[in-house]
Amino acid sequence: MRKLNILRSLAGFALCVISVSGCEGLLDEHPKKIDATTAVYDAESAEAVINSIYYQLHRQPAFGRYLSVLPEALADYAYGRGNYNTSYETGLTSGAITFSEDSWAVLYRAIRFANEILVEMPNATMSASDLSRLTAETRFLRAFSYSYLVKYYGAVPFFNEDNMDDFNKVRTSEDEMWEWIVDEAAYAAENLPAVASEAGRPTKYAASMLKAEAEMYLERWADAATSLETIISSRKYSLIELSTSDDFEKLYGSTVNNTSEEIFYIKYNQDVTATFEWMFLCKPNPVYPTGALGIYTDYVKNNFISSWDTNDFRYQWSLYKQTENGTLNGITKTGMICLKYRDYNNGTSAANDWPVYRYADVLLYYAEALCHRDGKPSAEAMEYLNMTRRRAYGLDPTQSQGIDYNISEYSTEDAFMELLLKERGYETIFEGKRYCDLKRCGKLASAAVAAGKIASEGAVGVAAYWWPIPTSEFNYNTSLDPEKDQNPGY
Secondary structure, eight states, X not given: OOOOSGGGGHHHHHHHHHHHHTTOOGGGOOSOOOSSOOOOOBHHXXXXXXXXXXXXXXXXXXXXXXXXXXXXXXXXXXXXOGGGOOBTTTBSOHHHHHHHHHHHHHHHHHHHHHHHHHHHGGGSBOOHHHHHHHHHHHHHHHHHHHHXXXXXXXXXXXXXXXXXXXXXXXXXXXXXXXXXHHHHHHHHHHHSOSSOSSTTSOOHHHHHHHHHHHHHHTTOHHXXXXXXXXXXXXXXXXXXXXXXXXXXXXXXXXXXXXXXXXXXXXXXXXXXXXXXXXXXXXXXXXXXXOOOOOEEEETTTOHHHHTSOTTSHHXXXXXXXXXXXXXXXXXXXXXXEEOSSOOSSSTTSBOOOEEEEEHHHHHHHHHHHHHHHHTSOOHHHHHHHHHHHHHHTTSOTTSOOTTOOOGGGSOSHHHHHHHHHHHHHHHTTTTTOHHHHHHHTTOHHHHHHHTTXXXXXXXXXXXXXXXXXXXXXXHHOTTSOTTTSSOTTO
């Protein structure tokens, strides 16, 4: 069945976006004031204009490709090719730097649309409840966009509805940004509905997840645990159970929508497609006969992959051995490509959604937050970790099983976190999360060494940790110095 959601209006809304953004080129985008006045007259028009934000997040420089695929090149289990052939020593390639400039542009464009909408919306004719809901949605999307800027670029210029006319801003620190995101997400959680009006719009639980993630970056573990408890105790979400690895189609397939595990996804369908799947594939593969092969892995040379139990359904579903002659076979005879996202209908594009927050993320984040909050792992924390493991073997996630990890064997904080990061790596492979997890936990270098991707931790340079601030930003923003304010290594 065709997915029906917020995407129905996005294709037509492109004309509205053009009228708002004028003739600005993508690389010329920076956090500046909208040239044309955004039309917000009532709740219906406000909701339509909010779609301009989603339109930016769907685009190729955002989650359509770059924000989905580029982080994978810096994960310990993956290797980039061509423009994605990043280095732990020198960071992004010149082509990837261009991609990252485009990602910066669309995220800031989403933010300035949100700022303009927040200025206009109080003057529109709508009920107090509609104003509260739509304001919360806009503030969530703005904070969500900032969260990805902070994850990849660190300190960034901050613009909201009160200061957006001042184009020249210094970089606001990561901690200050995460504190602001906590506050924005808290407002959104209080004012968003428990059930989205359309698939793809955020709920109070999506906002709680964003809040928890920001609190984890701030190492406010007790607060993060409380935010995650809100989602778990709602009982609105559950892990999709499996009988075979093919049942993952129920979670990642191109036609599935609003599963019991979906908290906040970037939505795509047959009319609004993405190209991230295309970048994970090459010929031959079971999905379609070609692919760009931006990212791949190796089941012999990469220790993270070679040590993974092949009975795990996540392994069977997500990875495909290239045994026939093809693009990857010419690079390595033991290569594997990502088959996590499978759309057999759309050629070089795909209708699969991008899973930003799902229930498995909640369970594993909660286990981490509990461990750090208490200074040691607990049976409760291990239970949440084991839930995702059981599901991966086709077992009931809510019942103890013979494959469970035993807390007595992982009794220290360090041992438990090593286990949790391994399991979260298996669970979220090719979801653009591993690189950020390893950075946040201070494990980027050690994980790359353990995987056999580099010989020593000293081979990881400062450029591996951040993407460069775009040259265009220095051209527009006179408060930034291109030497002093550029990220290290660029």
